[in-house]
Amino acid sequence: MPAQRWATGPGRVNLIGDHTDYNLGLALPLAVDLGVTVAWEPGGDGFTVVSDAYPGEVARIPRRPETATLTRLEPVWARLVAAVVSLARPATGGVLRVSSTLPAGAGLSSSAAVGVALCALFGAGGTPEEVARLCQEAEHRTGVPVGLLDPLVCAGGRRGHALLVDFASLATEHVPVPEGAEVVVVDSGTRRDLRNAPYADRVAECAAAAARVGRPLGLAGEDDLAGLADPRLRRRARHVVTECRRVRGAAAALARGDLAVAGALLDESHASLATDFEVSTPELDALVADLRARPGTFGARLTGAGFGGCVVVLAEPGALDPAGLDRPAWRVRAADGALGPTGDGSPSAATPSAPAPHRAGSAGG
Ligand code: GLA
Numbered sequence: 383m384p385a386q387r388w389a390t391g392p393g394r395v396n397l398i399g400d401h402t403d404y405n406l407g408l409a410l411p412l413a414v415d416l417g418v419t420v421a422w423e424p425g426g427d428g429f430t431v432v433s434d435a436y437p438g439e440v441a442r443i444p445r446r447p448e449t450a451t452l453t454r455l456e457p458v459w460a461r462l463v464a465a466v467v468s469l470a471r472p473a474t475g476g477v478l479r480v481s482s483t484l485p486a487g488a489g490l491s492s493s494a495a496v497g498v499a500l501c502a503l504f505g506a507g508g509t510p511e512e513v514a515r516l517c518q519e520a521e522h523r524t525g526v527p528v529g530l531l532d533p534l535v536c537a538g539g540r541r542g543h544a545l546l547v548d549f550a551s552l553a554t555e556h557v558p559v560p561e562g563a564e565v566v567v568v569d570s571g572t573r574r575d576l577r578n579a580p581y582a583d584r585v586a587e588c589a590a591a592a593a594r595v596g597r598p599l600g601l602a603g604e605d606d607l608a609g610l611a612d613p614r615l616r617r618r619a620r621h622v623v624t625e626c627r628r629v630r631g632a633a634a635a636l637a638r639g640d641l642a643v644a645g646a647l648l649d650e651s652h653a654s655l656a657t658d659f660e661v662s663t664p665e666l667d668a669l670v671a672d673l674r675a676r677p678g679t680f681g682a683r684l685t686g687a688g689f690g691g692c693v694v695v696l697a698e699p700g701a702l703d704p705a706g707l708d709r710p711a712w713r714v715r716a717a718d719g720a721l722g723p724t725g726d727g728s729p730s731a732a733t734p735s736a737p738a739p740h741r742a743g744s745a746g747g
Contacts, residue, residue, distance in 0.1 A: 387424070391415040391499035391720040393490040394535045395567055395694050396685045397544055398651050399629040401659055403529030404623045405588050406550040407600025408629040410557065410636075411531060412565070413539025413715040416483045418495040422503050423475040429467060431460050433480040444469055445475045453525045457736045459486075462493050463500065465520035470506035478586055485710065487573045489684075493521065495531035498720040501537070510538025511552055527585050539719040540725025546633045550601060559716050560639040564699045568673060568711040571667045572690035579689040584661065586624060591615040600626055617637070621658035625651060645680025651682035663686030669693050676702060 392413040399409025422684045431441040441460030447468040455461045478500075484492045496518035500506075507513035517533035517648065530552070544554040559565070562580065592599050595606045599622040607623065610616040628647045635644040652670050656662035666684045670693055673682045678701025685694040695702060704711035 385424075386421060387503055388419055388421040389499045389502035389720060390419040391495035391497070391502070392539065392717050393484040393492060393495045393534050394532055394539070394663055395490060395565060395692075395714055396531065396696060397565070397696070398632045398683070399531075399547075399625055400651070400655060400684075400686065400688070401584060401588070401661070402600055402622055402625050402629065403531035403547075403549045404527075404585055405592070405663070406598040407622055408549070409423040409531050409547050410544050410629050410633050411539075411542045411547070411687065412537040412559070412714075412716040413535050413719045414490070414565075414567075415717040416490065416712060416714060417717075418480060418482040418484060418499055419424075420474055420496065420499045420503055421479045421481075424472075424474045424477075425499045426475045429463070429478055431463050431478045431480065432478075433459060433482075435459070435480070435482055435486050439605040443475075445472070449523055452523050461524040462496055462520060465523040466497050466500040466506075466517065467475055468503075468523065469516050469520055470501060471503045472506075485692075487691070488569050489574070489686030489688075490567065491532040491536060491686070493526075494536045495720075497521070497533055498536045502720045510534055510554075510719060513537040513721065527582050531643040535682060535719065537721050539717065539720045541676050541718045541723060542716050544633070544636065544716060546629070555633075557633050557636050560636060560641065562639065562698065563636070563641050563644075563715050564697050564701070565716075566695045566696065566697055566704060567685070567708060567712050567714055568669060568693045570663070570669050570690060570693060570705075571709055572663060572665045573691035574687065577595045579687065581687050581689070583620065584659065587615060587618045591619040599623060617660075621654045623694040624658075625653055628654075641680045641696060641698075648681030648683045648694070648696055649674065655684055655688055659688075663688075663690055666690070666693060673702070678702065 392414050394411045396411040414486040429443040439457045443464045447464045486492045501513045514530050514533035521528045533717045540556045546555040618671040632644045632647040670682045673695050678698040
């Protein structure tokens with residue numbers, strides 16, 4: 383019998399820099415020690431897929447799914463798996479078992495975690511950038527117009543570090559998370575689904591603003607905004623331009639261990655996402671205000687696309703006890719991406735019964 387293989391993709395928390403990736407701006411995410419593991423028992427011509435998150439549901443996917451069928455495939459959660467299969471073109475089908483320590487739909491990138499885990503399993507792509515492009519194309523094939531933020535860090539993050547990404551050049555820099563900082567993620571409990579949330583509207587508004595400004599918003603300056611007559615487009619563009627400035631400031635502040643400055647930039651980011659970009663919700667705003675009022679927190683903001691999901695808090699170690707909050711919360715650590723510490727996918731020696739987080743491996747010969 384062919385060997386069973388498995389791979390784990392980490393989720394991600396974006397420390398700062400939201401709605402900048404598809405504008406060719408900057409972001410500072412980290413891959414985290416929560417993730418999705420996919421086990422693959424190869425054999426047969428199609429795939430049977432089960433997921434811990436959807437007990438009792440079984441998806442059947444042909445080994446060469448047609449792109450046109452992907453947006454109709456049921457159950458919906460299996461569409462991304464089918465899209466990655468359609469791009470990765472594995473040589474054989476089999477049974478795929480998906481299990482997760484990440485809350486689904488909470489803005490911690492459970493879908494990119496699945497995508498990068500599948501790429502690691504199927505040996506698709508090579509560099510973090512190639513894997514990220516494949517995962518992005520897979521999301522696009524399911525009808526979700528995401529940027530490269532999530533799969534890039536889920537593939538190429540590094541333990542103990544945030545990843546400063548410049549989406550214009552795709553240059554990346556690993557920025558150490560200082561010892562005196564703890565990252566806590568708190569779930570607002572409200573859910574968003576990027577297929578239904580007005581995410582695509584924001585992408586379109588930014589494209590319209592960029593066309594008027596004459597350059598991608600991530601490369602524009604505040605002076606460029608004066609020419610934008612439409613107040614809504616001006617607010618959207620202002621968020622992107624100022625957010626990129628904040629990302630640069632936060633990366634520099636983290637690098638020198640200045641958590642007060644980094645935290646203040648997180649606070650400003652939330653305000654900008656709420657007022658200029660209008661992707662916050664009353665629940666997220668109230669949660670951010672509550673967490674910021676607690677001693678030992680440096681800053682807090684919604685993380686990811688918004689419209690629900692999670693808040694990220696930069697705090698003094700031990701200041702915020704996840705168990706003491708009245709909702710799900712996690713103290714997360716920056717972890718290696720699915721391609722491992724070297725970013726090249728070197729296989730780990732771990733066995734499937736005790737998978738090393740965020741790596742790929744095999745057992746049974
Ligand atoms: C989602 C998308 C990313 C990015 C964020 C917002 O997570 O998948 O590409 O646009 O929203 O920063």
